Amino acid sequence: MMKLHPDLNTDPQTMQLYNKGIAGQWQPATVIDWNAPSGLDGIEARALGRLITPVYLGEQVAMSGVATVLPQYLQEGEAPEELYLSTMGLDEARHFEALNRLYRTMKVDPIPMHRFPEMFQFHHRLLEVQDKSEWLYGILICDILAKQFYGWIAKSLDGHPAGDLAAHILVDEGRHQAFSVHTLGKAIEKKGDELTPRMLAMRDDLLDMMKKMYVRMKDDVETLGIDPDAFFGTIEDDLERKNKRIGIVKAA
Ligand SMILES: [Fe+2]
Numbered sequence: 001m002m003k004l005h006p007d008l009n010t011d012p013q014t015m016q017l018y019n020k021g022i023a024g025q026w027q028p029a030t031v032i033d034w035n036a037p038s039g040l041d042g043i044e045a046r047a048l049g050r051l052i053t054p055v056y057l058g059e060q061v062a063m064s065g066v067a068t069v070l071p072q073y074l075q076e077g078e079a080p081e082e083l084y085l086s087t088m089g090l091d092e093a094r095h096f097e098a099l100n101r102l103y104r105t106m107k108v109d110p111i112p113m114h115r116f117p118e119m120f121q122f123h124h125r126l127l128e129v130q131d132k133s134e135w136l137y138g139i140l141i142c143d144i145l146a147k148q149f150y151g152w153i154a155k156s157l158d159g160h161p162a163g164d165l166a167a168h169i170l171v172d173e174g175r176h177q178a179f180s181v182h183t184l185g186k187a188i189e190k191k192g193d194e195l196t197p198r199m200l201a202m203r204d205d206l207l208d209m210m211k212k213m214y215v216r217m218k219d220d221v222e223t224l225g226i227d228p229d230a231f232f233g234t235i236e237d238d239l240e241r242k243n244k245r246i247g248i249v250k251a252a
């Protein structure tokens with residue numbers, strides 16, 4: 001039940017992430033030099049704009065998901081989670097707004113929704129989930145994909161708007177992953193038998209859809225010189241490590 005005056009010391013780790021979330025706020029309009037050159041030629045810029053598309057939609061899906069699960073924590077009187085998720089909602093809003101600004105600055109477009117059914121299916125899988133732990137696990141997988149992707153942009157376009165933006169977003173995504181791993185660990189301890197098969201089904205579906213999205217963007221991936229095997233291999237290894245930390249034992 002919702003609590004009027006909850007004890008906020010029930011989960012110090014989540015409160016620490018909440019406080020880091022407050023301290024780590026930043027404003028895309030002022031921290032990025034939007035007038036700096038993009039560091040890309042016209043063809044590469046177009047490819048980057050197309051490649052960012054699933055992550056761009058993902059920021060909006062994450063924002064909407066926070067709004068779905070936050071009331072569940074509120075109803076269960078889990079105040080630290082509720083506070084933390086409020087900062088995460090603002091993070092995702094900022095990422096979305098920053099990418100919107102990046103598209104306009106670079107004068108490129110995302111892939112239109114109707115030309116990218118695989119992306120719609122990927123995000124629909126997340127949007128249809130109502131249970132907070134299942135959603136959090138799906139968002140963790142998206143965050144791992146985002147980390148890999150933003151990590152590549154931050155490294156390759158350091159000193160340019162996209163690279164600097166990615167470096168800022170990466171710090172926020174690190175907090176999101178830490179929260180998901182911690183909170184899912186608690187959920188698995190309580191309801192592991194019930195949650196594990198649903199999470200593994202989510203993992204299999206999302207990884208499969210991620211690879212289908214890649215097929216759609218293969219030419220853009222090649223234009224930007226990304227090695228897809230190394231890219232997906234790192235995502236799967238990272239997820240495997242996190243599954244172990246969470247306690248999803250049938251992850252192999
Ligand atoms: Fe994000």
Ligand SMILES: [Fe+2]
Binds near residue numbers: 092143173
């Ligand atoms: Fe995130």
